[in-house]
Amino acid sequence: MTKEVDDMLKLARATGDDDPRAALAAARELRRTADRTEAAVVRRARVQGLAWAEIAEQLGVSRQAVHKKYGRR
Template sequence: MTREVDDMLELARATGDDDPRAALAAARELRRTADRTEAAVVRRARLQGLAWAEIAEQLGVSRQAVHQKYGRR
């Protein structure tokens, strides 16, 4: 997990690049990395028995939103 954190920190720094194209590309990749990380954390939380409502509360979204995004399809 440390490598992912280092990557995210580097991407966050790159969003301040003077070249707007480079900054936008870094922001895009930062969002993708954050999305992957969130999905992995939600999976772990469910495996450890957390309810959708508790996960949603921690993420600051509705239970329906988190279940729709991460629930089984």
């Protein structure tokens, strides 16, 4: 298991903390980590030749949405 996956699992568990402040902080960090991970995977998919439409389908969003979020600026 990679360190990143291990960290995400710890954060996911921490969202169940009885202290709502701690749970919210864990949820925030989990979202940030997931966003960074998604961006890295999208870059890797593009390098390997996947089309925006295929990436969008896998992410469950429109081609326009994924291109807007991750396309070159």
